Amino acid sequence: MARSSSGESVLSRVVRIVEVFDAETPALRVSEIARRAQLHIATASRLIEELVGYGWLQRDADRRVRIGVRMWELASRASPALGLREAAMPFLEDLHAVVGHHVQLGVRDGDEVLFLERLSAPGAVINVTRIAGRIPLHASSSGVVLLAHAPGHVQEKVLAGPLRAYTPHTIVDPKQLRGLLADVRRGGVAVCRGFIDVRATGVAVPLRDADNTVVAALSAVVPNDDNARVHIPALQAAARGISRAMGVHAPRDGSQHFSY
Structure with a gap:
């Protein structure tokens, strides 16, 4: 494989x-891509043209560049989370009808929770998560569930920090977070009030595979009031249904945590 003078x-x-593209910046000019990727603009321009030719990137009418349809097609076809999402969708839809705010499906990827699906509604409480969005494990109910059932080395890495505080209610004290994780393992549910926004509460439960391994988290984001916990039975029922529908095994080697 050809290498630059620096050996890259x-x-x-x-x-x-x-990787310079994200939800906030889905389209960029070549000069900005070069700056973000730390590449000479001539190198970036040449590589971008090749990627456009293959359909991995595409150009808008104003010459800005974005991820191409071909890349989306390949990612959708080969996604290791596709089976999980397909199994979960009927239950997510039923759960959403009951909750009336946000319901979402998340998996652990490293020390972050990656959201595979989210259903919302007009007028629902504020929610910063989005499909294909990521949040540190300690900061959301889904992440806390996944962290509680993660391998020990993952837990210790997260607990070692730094832990970002989104609001005054985000748990950033390692000892307090460790206690929360133990509570989640015992109780089977995480209720995180105001962790990301003081107006919202996240409620999450684990999804297990046929080996009883936690492979994902199912959560609802609802108003931060006295009614948040009433959604726990519906979440648990949906989680059991999804786990039955999956009927497959997740890998145990720690390299990936959502393969179907």
Whole structure:
């Protein structure tokens, strides 16, 4: 594989280009891509043109660049989380009808929770998560559930910090967080009031595979009031249904935690 004078491969540079796009900046000009990817603009321009040719990137009418349909197609077709999402959707829809605010499906990827699906409604309480969005494990109910059942080395890495405080209610004290994780393992539910926004409460339960391994988290984001816990039975019932519908096994080698 061709390498630059610095020894960096072409593939490494392509990955840097692709990873500059996010939900806040889905389209960028070549100069901005080069700056964010820390590439010379001529190198970035050449690689972008090749990626456009393959359909991995595309150009808008104003010449801004965004992720191409071909990349979306490949990612959707090969996604290791596709089976989980398909199994969960009927139960998510029923749960959403009961909750009336937000319901979402998340998996652990490293020390973050990655959201595979979210259903919402007009007028629902504020919720910063989005499909394909990420949040640190300690900061959301889904993340807390996943962290509580993560391998010990993952827990210790997160507990070692730094732990970002989104609001005064986000738990950033390692000892307090460790206690919360133990409570979640015992009780089977995480109720996180005002962790990300003081107006919202996250309530989450684990999803287990046929080996009883926690592979995902099912959560609702509802108003931060005395009624938040009333949704726990519906979440637990939906989680049992999804787990039955999956009927497959998750890997145990720690390299990935949502393969179906």
